[in-house]
Amino acid sequence: QVQLVESGGGLVQAGDSLRLSCAASGRTFNMYFVGWFRQAPGKEREFVAGVRRSGSSTEYADSLKGRFTISSDNTKNTVYLQMNSLKPEDTAVYYCAGGSSGYIGTRQSEYAYWGQGTQVTVSS
Numbered sequence: 001q002v003q004l005v006e007s008g009g010g011l012v013q014a015g016d017s018l019r020l021s022c023a024a025s026g027r028t029f030n031m032y033f034v035g036w037f038r039q040a041p042g043k044e045r046e047f048v049a050g051v052r053r054s055g056s057s058t059e060y061a062d063s064l065k066g067r068f069t070i071s072s073d074n075t076k077n078t079v080y081l082q083m084n085s086l087k088p089e090d091t092a093v094y095y096c097a098g099g100s101s102g103y104i105g106t107r108q109s110e111y112a113y114w115g116q117g118t119q120v121t122v123s124s
Contacts, residue, residue, distance in 0.1 A: 002026045002113040004034075004096045009118030012086055020081040020118060022096030028053075031098040034079040035059075035111060036070065038092035038120075045095070050104035051079060059104040086122045093117040 008020040022034060035050035049070040050059040058070055069082040079096065097111035105111060 002028055002031055002098055004098060004113055004115035006094065006096045006115045006118040009094060009120045011121045011123065014087055014122055014124050016086050016122070017082070017084045018086060018120060020083070020094055020096075020120070022079045022081075022115060024077045024079070024098065028077060028098070030100050031113065032102065033099050033104045034072065035097050035099065035105065036079075036081045037095045037097060037108065038090075039095070039117075040089075040092040043092075045108060047106045047108075048094070049081060050106065052104060053079075057104065059106060061106075083120075086120075088122045088124045091120060091122050093119050 003025045005023045033052045036048040037045050038048050039045040051070045051072045053072050055072040067085050072079045095117045096115040098113035099105050099111045
């Protein structure tokens with residue numbers, strides 16, 4: 001089994017930055033990529049960004065390119081999501097997820113492992 005634990009969420013003001021962490025443990029040898037999703041109140045969960053655990057490639061939601069950066073530190077078995085210039089519409093629960101296919105998935109169905117989520121609230 002794989003366990004994913006998110007941390008780093010909180011309450012910030014518009015324009016601030018925040019870095020989320022996703023720590024992986026357990027049988028991670030077949031987890032080839034990690035993604036971040038978010039779900040705002042009353043909305044569907046959406047893809048934010050993904051990265052191969054080797055760090056060799058990344059994928060972003062078009063609307064978030066330039067503000068969010070995903071990275072992977074294999075020595076710590078941790079994936080980070082750096083979020084800059086935060087906006088109130090970024091308010092959501094952010095979930096970390098892991099997948100095993102040969103490409104970075106952008107759909108929830110492509111991820112087998114999920115964390116419990118961390119709340120990010122951006123005030124105006």
